[in-house]
Amino acid sequence: MTQVGVNGYGTIGKRVADAVTAQPDMELVGVAKTRPNFEAEAAARKGYPLYAAVPERADRFGEAGLDLAGEVEDLVDAADVVVDCTPSGVGAENRSLYRDHDTPAVFQGGEDADVAEVSFNARANYAEAVGADSARVVSCNTTGLSRILAPLEEAYGVGKARVTLVRRGGDPGQTGRGPIDDILPDPVTIPSHHGPDVNTVFPDLDIDTLGMKVPATLMHTHSVNVTLESEADAAAVRELFADESRLFLIPESADIDGSGKLKEFANDAGRPRGDLWENCIWAESITVEGRDLYLFQAIHQESDVVPENVDAVRALTGGADAAESRATTEDAMGVGIDY
Amino acid sequence: MTQVGVNGYGTIGKRVADAVTAQPDMELVGVAKTRPNFEAEAAARKGYPLYAAVPERADRFGEAGLDLAGEVEDLVDAADVVVDCTPSGVGAENRSLYRDHDTPAVFQGGEDADVAEVSFNARANYAEAVGADSARVVSCNTTGLSRILAPLEEAYGVGKARVTLVRRGGDPGQTGRGPIDDILPDPVTIPSHHGPDVNTVFPDLDIDTLGMKVPATLMHTHSVNVTLESEADAAAVRELFADESRLFLIPESADIDGSGKLKEFANDAGRPRGDLWENCIWAESITVEGRDLYLFQAIHQESDVVPENVDAVRALTGGADAAESRATTEDAMGVGIDY
Numbered sequence: 001m002t003q004v005g006v007n008g009y010g011t012i013g014k015r016v017a018d019a020v021t022a023q024p025d026m027e028l029v030g031v032a033k034t035r036p037n038f039e040a041e042a043a044a045r046k047g048y049p050l051y052a053a054v055p056e057r058a059d060r061f062g063e064a065g066l067d068l069a070g071e072v073e074d075l076v077d078a079a080d081v082v083v084d085c086t087p088s089g090v091g092a093e094n095r096s097l098y099r100d101h102d103t104p105a106v107f108q109g110g111e112d113a114d115v116a117e118v119s120f121n122a123r124a125n126y127a128e129a130v131g132a133d134s135a136r137v138v139s140c141n142t143t144g145l146s147r148i149l150a151p152l153e154e155a156y157g158v159g160k161a162r163v164t165l166v167r168r169g170g171d172p173g174q175t176g177r178g179p180i181d182d183i184l185p186d187p188v189t190i191p192s193h194h195g196p197d198v199n200t201v202f203p204d205l206d207i208d209t210l211g212m213k214v215p216a217t218l219m220h221t222h223s224v225n226v227t228l229e230s231e232a233d234a235a236a237v238r239e240l241f242a243d244e245s246r247l248f249l250i251p252e253s254a255d256i257d258g259s260g261k262l263k264e265f266a267n268d269a270g271r272p273r274g275d276l277w278e279n280c281i282w283a284e285s286i287t288v289e290g291r292d293l294y295l296f297q298a299i300h301q302e303s304d305v306v307p308e309n310v311d312a313v314r315a316l317t318g319g320a321d322a323a324e325s326r327a328t329t330e331d332a333m334g335v336g337i338d339y
Numbered sequence: 340m341t342q343v344g345v346n347g348y349g350t351i352g353k354r355v356a357d358a359v360t361a362q363p364d365m366e367l368v369g370v371a372k373t374r375p376n377f378e379a380e381a382a383a384r385k386g387y388p389l390y391a392a393v394p395e396r397a398d399r400f401g402e403a404g405l406d407l408a409g410e411v412e413d414l415v416d417a418a419d420v421v422v423d424c425t426p427s428g429v430g431a432e433n434r435s436l437y438r439d440h441d442t443p444a445v446f447q448g449g450e451d452a453d454v455a456e457v458s459f460n461a462r463a464n465y466a467e468a469v470g471a472d473s474a475r476v477v478s479c480n481t482t483g484l485s486r487i488l489a490p491l492e493e494a495y496g497v498g499k500a501r502v503t504l505v506r507r508g509g510d511p512g513q514t515g516r517g518p519i520d521d522i523l524p525d526p527v528t529i530p531s532h533h534g535p536d537v538n539t540v541f542p543d544l545d546i547d548t549l550g551m552k553v554p555a556t557l558m559h560t561h562s563v564n565v566t567l568e569s570e571a572d573a574a575a576v577r578e579l580f581a582d583e584s585r586l587f588l589i590p591e592s593a594d595i596d597g598s599g600k601l602k603e604f605a606n607d608a609g610r611p612r613g614d615l616w617e618n619c620i621w622a623e624s625i626t627v628e629g630r631d632l633y634l635f636q637a638i639h640q641e642s643d644v645v646p647e648n649v650d651a652v653r654a655l656t657g658g659a660d661a662a663e664s665r666a667t668t669e670d671a672m673g674v675g676i677d678y
Contacts, residue, residue: 162631164503164562166522166551183505183553183560184597185635190626208628210562210635212505214522214553221522223503223549223562258523287529289547292501296524296549 002317005079005103006031007053007072007094009039011171012108013085015306017048018272020083022332023310025319029079032072036064051075053086076101081313084108091115098134104316106309109139109197119200121146122311122329123246126322129315137308141165141220142197144279144299147246148224149202152293155240157229159291161207164223165194168259171302172217179215186213219259219276219298226293234288241281245326245336246307248278254339256282259298269337275303277335307335340364341656344418344442346371346392346411346433348378350510351447352424354645356387357611359422361671362649364658368418371411375403390414392425415440420652423447430454437473443655445648448478448536458539460485461650461668462585465661468654476647480504480559481536483618483638486586487563488541490579491632496568498630500546503562504533507598510641511556518554525552558598558615558637565632573627580620584665584675585646587617593678595621598637608676614642616674646674 004020006013009031021028030049033040034057041064043050049069052058061068069075076082076097081104084091088110095115098105107115116134118125124146129135138146145163152158167186170177186192192211199205241247250256256265267274277300285296307329314325330336343359345352348370360367369388372379373396380403382389388408391397400407408414415421415436420443423430427449434454437444446454455473457464463485468474477485484502491497506525509516525531531550538544580586589595595604598619606613616639624635646668653664669675 160631162501162564164505166503166505166553168522179555179597179599181555181557182597182599183507183555183558183637185560185621185624186596188596188621188623188635190624190633190635191628208564208631208633210633212560212562212635214505215555216518216520216522216553218520219522221524221551223551225501225547225564257525257527258518258521260518260521282524282527284527285524285529289530292499292547294529294547294549296527296529296551298522 002026002313002319003029003078003080004313005029005075005082006085007075007082008085008087009033009043010085010087011302012305014039014043015273015275015303016083016085016309017043019306019310019333020313023328024332025328026313030069030075032075036061036066040066073097073101076103079103081106081316083309083313105134106312106316107134107136109137109142109305111136113200120308120312120315121201122308122322122326123147124150124201126311126315126325129312131318132316135312135316137305137312138197138201140299140301140304141194142201143305143308144222144297145194145198146201147244147279148241148297149198149205151240151244152226152228153202153205156232158205159227159229161205162225163194163207164210164212165192166212166214166221166223168216168218168220168301169213170217179213181215184213186211216259218263219300221259222297222299224295224297228291228293232288232293234286237286237288237293238283245330246278248280248337249283250280251339252284262298273303276300277303277307277333278337279304307333340366341652341658342366342368342417342419343652344368344371344414344421345424346414346421347424347426348372348382349424350641351644353378353382354612354614354642355422355424355648356382358645358649358672359652362667363671364667365652369408369414371414375400375405379405412436412440415442418442420445420655422648422652444473445651445655446473446475448476448481448644450475452539459647459651459654460540461647461661461665462486463489463540465650465654465664468651470657471655474651474655476644476651477536477540479638479640479643480533480561481540482644482647483561483636484533484537485540486583486618487580487636488537488544490583491565491567492541492544494579495571497544498566498568500544501564502533502546503549503551504531505551505553505560505562507555507557507559507640508552509556518552520554523552525550555598557602558639560598560635560637563634563636567630567632571627571632573625576625576627576632577622584669585617587615587619587676588622589619590678591623601637612642614645615639616642616646616672617676618643646672
């Protein structure tokens with residue numbers, strides 16, 4: 001059993017902790033948290049051992065009635081692999097901590113690519129992380145793009161990808177973020193960082209991305225164009241995608257017009273936190289015009305990288321190959337929507 | 340002096356009435372309105388003769404203390420040209436009224452293309468409407484696209500255009516519209532109607548468009564990709580656009596990040612109703628990658644077609660050629676931003 005520590009118990013960390021707990025070949029050592037807020041309280045109620053991420057603030061946990069199992073160093077020491085789910089930039093600061101303890105580490109996509117040996121997507125380049133000391137799970141948007149580009153590249157070849165990412169302004173809990181009643185080019189310069197980030201997974205792929213930010217919180221939505229290198233038609237692309245367990249093809253009959261209904265669907269299905277680990281692609285939107293493929297997909301920024309984090313842990317330990325790991329992860333979590 | 344009647348005094352009609360009034364070669368006969376609401380009150384205060392658009396409801400105007408100059412038939416009869424600014428679909432119903440009175444008519448882009456002899460954009464195909472009995476000013480978004488595609492086609496040739504239109508859910512006054520906190524593919528099928536609509540102005544242009552709808556009210560924002568047929572660089576495209584009076588290149592130094600600040604800018608400049616008649620293109624966003632041009636532009640859905648309506652009136656009467664008409668319209672209205 002691989003002993004896994006989770007450093008940082010926010011949006012991603014709490015989901016990774018649950019997903020690790022569900023795996024048959026992993027055990028959660030515990031989670032490190034900076035403050036004894038509602039999330040720490042929830043972790044304690046689940047029985048997850050709590051570690052103080054900032055030793056100087058350890059006393060606050062006791063004051064809040066929460067027992068600590070130790071400090072973050074103890075967690076790193078006890079773990080075979082640490083998944084760093086701290087805010088962007090903090091992961092890079094934690095790198096020396098993991099190195100000092102010889103603990104392999106998984107970082108998140110908010111970090112620069114050089115934080116880890118390899119930028120990772122379970123569908124695209126799992127093998128590159130096998131046996132590495134560290135891997136960086138690319139961001140929610142880059143994960144969403146990698147999952148469609150990998151099968152398209154294999155089946156047709158990708159001549160060029162052009163993607164407009166219409167991003168949610170903030171997560172539902174990020175009450176200080178905007179915009180309100182506006183549509184912001186973000187960044188106004190082109191390309192956005194997403195294209196170069198895709199290139200950390202697919203070094204040779206020609207991709208231009210444009211980013212925007214709008215007053216929504218639930219999911220990102222991508223307007224995707226991929227110029228294919230060989231003939232395709234929409235039906236064949238739909239079949240290709242239907243074979244991918246982390247792609248959900250929204251059927252026309254579902255009457256799902258946006259991310260609100262997608263989340264409602266996930267909640268009705270009993271998904272934890274209403275999570276959508278899969279890319280949500282509108283089947284009707286898949287269109288081929290000459291060599292140009294178009295589609296719309298919604299990406300749940302809070303959860304789509306969670307299965308990839310589990311797979312990254314398995315890759316670092318060398319415990320399984322890509323197909324085995326993905327299948328184990330998906331079985332344990334319940335990833336995959338058969339509509 | 341061309342006598343102009345405006346049928347429909349809502350978002351577009353009130354702006355067209357003001358713009359016509361400002362022209363040196365036009366006189367506003369009056370405006371037809373269905374109901375004596377705040378807009379009718381404002382028209383009366385400006386001294387615009389009011390006509391009852393629905394004769395059966397004419398009494399309501401008197402009850403609201405508003406004098407009528409007559410019914411819509413009287414307006415059509417007295418006018419040399421009618422600009423139909425009624426809601427989508429009503430224009431088509433009004434067509435026989437204008438025909439019965441032999442009054443040339445300008446329709447709006449909400450109507451199907453077959454409502455008029457020609458679909459019109461003042462920059463792209465003014466000459467086609469000269470001497471016609473009717474013209475349809477294409478929608479705000481198609482107008483915004485036509486204004487950039489015309490100079491690009493002339494200077495470089497357009498191989499293919501691919502545009503994602505991130506549309507405001509409704510105008511500020513349309514309080515019953517959504518979405519709230521969502522990003523909707525709209526329509527989910529591809530292409531959206533905008534591509535075929537651009538083809539009513541540029542019949543041979545290869546264009547695919549994708550539409551989305553978001554919780555914003557102020558302006559639409561386009562993510563534009565144009566594959567050019569000859570070499571270009573970003574600086575040359577900026578210069579090309581700088582010569583176009585209906586394109587506003589937002590300079591980086593302006594610190595304008597979205598439509599909220601654009602409207603604030605227009606209000607500070609004393610623009611009536613904070614209108615932005617020009618395409619607002621972020622200069623920094625203009626990027627050329629190989630033969631692919633990219634840019635972001637914001638389109639003020641309430642006002643960008645207003646100068647085009649004035650030009651359409653002049654085209655139908657044959658009173659000026661395209662360059663003369665555009666210059667007259669712009670001088671009279673104050674179109675063009677020299678930043």
